[in-house]
Amino acid sequence: MRHWRWMVLTLALLVLAACAAPGQQHYYVRKEVDFSYIKRVAVLPFENLSADKTAGEKVRKMMACEMLASGLVDVAPLGETTAAFERLRLESPGALKAEDAKALCQALGVQSLVYGTIAHHEEVKAGALSVPEVAITFNMMDESGTTIWSDNVVVSGGSFWSNYLGGKGESVTEVSLRAIRTALGTLRH
Amino acid sequence: MASRTLKVVAALLFLAAALGCASGPRYFRLPIDFDKMQRVAVLPVENLTREPAAGDKVRHRVIAELLARGKVQVAEPGAVDRTMRQLQVADRFQPSPEEIKQLGTNLEVQGIITGAVSEFAMTRAGGNLEAPEVAVQLFLIDVASGSVVWAATQDESGLSFWVRHFGAEPLRISEQASRTVRQTVGTLFAKPTRQPFPQDARFEQERKRREQVAEARGARDKRLAAVDEMIATGLSQQIGQKVADVKRTDNAVRVLCAMDVFFDYGQAALSTEGQLVAERLAAVIKERAANQTVEVTIYPDEAELSDEVRSRYGSVWDLSAARAASLLQRFQRQGLDPAHLKAAYFGGKRAGGGANERVEITIMFPLAEERQPPEVVDLTGGAKQ
Numbered sequence: 001m002r003h004w005r006w007m008v009l010t011l012a013l014l015v016l017a018a019c020a021a022p023g024q025q026h027y028y029v030r031k032e033v034d035f036s037y038i039k040r041v042a043v044l045p046f047e048n049l050s051a052d053k054t055a056g057e058k059v060r061k062m063m064a065c066e067m068l069a070s071g072l073v074d075v076a077p078l079g080e081t082t083a084a085f086e087r088l089r090l091e092s093p094g095a096l097k098a099e100d101a102k103a104l105c106q107a108l109g110v111q112s113l114v115y116g117t118i119a120h121h122e123e124v125k126a127g128a129l130s131v132p133e134v135a136i137t138f139n140m141m142d143e144s145g146t147t148i149w150s151d152n153v154v155v156s157g158g159s160f161w162s163n164y165l166g167g168k169g170e171s172v173t174e175v176s177l178r179a180i181r182t183a184l185g186t187l188r189h
Numbered sequence: 190m191a192s193r194t195l196k197v198v199a200a201l202l203f204l205a206a207a208l209g210c211a212s213g214p215r216y217f218r219l220p221i222d223f224d225k226m227q228r229v230a231v232l233p234v235e236n237l238t239r240e241p242a243a244g245d246k247v248r249h250r251v252i253a254e255l256l257a258r259g260k261v262q263v264a265e266p267g268a269v270d271r272t273m274r275q276l277q278v279a280d281r282f283q284p285s286p287e288e289i290k291q292l293g294t295n296l297e298v299q300g301i302i303t304g305a306v307s308e309f310a311m312t313r314a315g316g317n318l319e320a321p322e323v324a325v326q327l328f329l330i331d332v333a334s335g336s337v338v339w340a341a342t343q344d345e346s347g348l349s350f351w352v353r354h355f356g357a358e359p360l361r362i363s364e365q366a367s368r369t370v371r372q373t374v375g376t377l378f379a380k381p382t383r384q385p386f387p388q389d390a391r392f393e394q395e396r397k398r399r400e401q402v403a404e405a406r407g408a409r410d411k412r413l414a415a416v417d418e419m420i421a422t423g424l425s426q427q428i429g430q431k432v433a434d435v436k437r438t439d440n441a442v443r444v445l446c447a448m449d450v451f452f453d454y455g456q457a458a459l460s461t462e463g464q465l466v467a468e469r470l471a472a473v474i475k476e477r478a479a480n481q482t483v484e485v486t487i488y489p490d491e492a493e494l495s496d497e498v499r500s501r502y503g504s505v506w507d508l509s510a511a512r513a514a515s516l517l518q519r520f521q522r523q524g525l526d527p528a529h530l531k532a533a534y535f536g537g538k539r540a541g542g543g544a545n546e547r548v549e550i551t552i553m554f555p556l557a558e559e560r561q562p563p564e565v566v567d568l569t570g571g572a573k574q
Binding site (some may be wrong): 004029037040054057058059064065066068069071074075076077078079080082083098100102111114143144171173174 | 195196215216217237238278279282283284285287288289303304305307312324326328329335336337340341342344346365382383385386392396399400401402403406407438560
C-alpha cells in the first residue's frame with residue numbers, strides 16, 4: 001500500500017516536471033487601449049541579435065501563424081507588409097516614428113504593428129548540459145506610434161524530466177513556439 | 190479497493206506523462222468556397238534550416254498532399270517558377286499584393302500558398318536519443334481579396350513515447366516531413382475556425398474617430414512644444430541659475446519656480462522679479478494658450494512662518510492662499526481670462542516632498558476627448574422657476 005502511494009507521488013512529480021520548464025516574462029499592456037478595435041495587424045521583420053541567422057524570419061512566420069490561430073486578429077500577408085515597408089523606405093521597425101507608423105498602418109489597412117527583437121535563439125550551455133534558450137521582446141504599436149503592448153519572454157528548454165530522466169527534450173523551434181504562445185497569452189487576457 | 194483506485198490514478202498519470210505536451214498543428218481558417226477556389230499555386234517554400242534543399246522537399250510534399258486530397262487543382266511548379274521569373278517577382282517567397290494579382294491572372298489560380306520550413310533536422314531529444322524534427326508554416330492567400338484565408342503551423346518530432354521507452358524504431362526524416370506536411374495541409378480542409386471580421390459602419394466610425402484623435406494629438410504636441418520653447422526662452426536667466434525649470438508632459442506644460450523667484454520671505458505680494466516673470470508667462474499664455482486652463486499650485490515652506498508672519502497670516506495655508514491670489518491677479522491684469530485661472534495650495538510640507546518649496550504653474554492642454562464636460566447643477570432652491 002505504502003509502495004503505491006510513493007509511486008503515485010513520484011509520478012505526479014514527474015508529470016509536473018515534464019511540462020514545466022523554466023522561463024521569465026515581463027509584460028506591459030497600455031490600460032486605456034481598446035484591443036477589441038484591433039482586427040488586423042501587420043507583423044514586421046524581427047530584429048535578430050541571436051547566433052541563428054534565420055531566427056528573425058522563423059519567429060516572424062511563427063508569430064503570424066500563431067496570431068491568426070489565436071482567432072483574435074487578421075494578419076496582413078507578410079509579403080504585403082515587407083513590400084509596404086520597403087515602399088515607404090523605412091529603416092528599422094524598432095525606430096519607427098509616429099508618422100511612419102501611421103503611414104504603414106494606412107498602407108496596410110491595419111490597426112497595429114507587431115515587431116520585436118530576438119536576443120537568444122540557440123542552444124546554450126547550462127552546466128554539463130546543452131539546452132535550447134529563446135529570449136524575445138515583442139512589441140505592438142498603434143496607428144499613433146504609441147507602444148500598446150510589450151512583452152519580454154525568456155524561455156529555456158531544459159526541464160527536470162528531460163535533463164535527468166530521459167524525457168523528451170524540446171528543440172529550439174519548440175521553445176521558440178512556446179515563447180510566442182506565452183506572449184500571446186498576455187494579449188488574450 | 191483503495192489500492193485499485195491508486196493503480197488507476199497511477200496509470201492515468203503515466204499516460205499523461207507519456208502524452209505530455211504532444212499537440213497537432215495550430216491553424217486558422219476562414220470559410221473557403223472550393224467551388225470558387227478550384228486551383229492554387231504553391232510558391233517556393235522558404236528554407237530557414239541548415240538542410241540545403243528542405244524548402245523544395247516540403248514544397249513538393251505540399252503539392253502532392255493537395256493533389257491527393259482531390260479538392261483543388263495545383264499549378265505545375267515549373268510553370269509557377271517560370272511565371273515568377275517572367276514577372277520579375279522581387280521576393281519569390283513573399284510576393285507583394287500586386288505580384289500576387291499578376292500571378293493569379295497569369296497562372297489562372299484563385300489562391301497562392303506561401304510558406305517556410307523552420308526545422309528539418311535530427312535534433313537532440315533527451316538522453317542520447319536523436320529524432321527527426323520538421324517544422325513548417327503555410328499560408329493561403331486569396332488572390333481576389335489579397336487576404337490570408339488559411340494559415341497553419343506544425344512542429345513535430347519523430348520521437349514517440351514508444352521510441353523513447355520501448356526501443357521502437359523512430360521515423361526517418363523523410364517520413365517525418367511527409368507526416369508533418371500531411372497533418373498541416375489537412376487543416377486546410379477542416380472546419381473554419383472563425384468567420385471574417387465584419388467591416389461595418391461602427392468600425393469605420395471608430396476608425397475615423399481615432400484618426401481625428403491622432404491628428405488632434407499631433408497638433409497639441411506642436412502647441413506644447415511652442416509654449417515650452419517660448420517659456421524656456423523667457424525664463425532663460427532663472428533656468429540658468431537653476432531656480433526655474435520647464436517640463437512638458439503629454440497634455441501640459443509645467444513651469445516650476447523656487448518660491449523666492451516670486452515672493453520675498455514671508456510676503457504674499459509678488460516681488461519685483463516675480464512680477465517680471467509673471468508678466469513673461471502671461472504674455473506666452475495669452476499668445477499661445479489663451480483658452481487653456483492655467484493652474485497655480487503653491488508648495489509652501491513651513492519655516493517661513495515666523496511669529497511676525499503668523500501674526501499677519503495665521504497659518505501656512507493662509508499665506509499660500511494669499512500668494513496664489515497675488516499671482517492669479519497679476520495674470521488677470523495682464524489680460525488672461527479669470528475663468529481659465531485656478532489655484533491650489535497646501536497647508537504644510539507634503540510627506541516625501543523633500544525640500545520642494547516651490548510655485549508651479551501648469552498650462553493644461555486636454556483634448557476634447559479627454560476633457561470632462563462641466564457639470565451643470567441647480568442650487569438655486571427652485572428660485573429660477
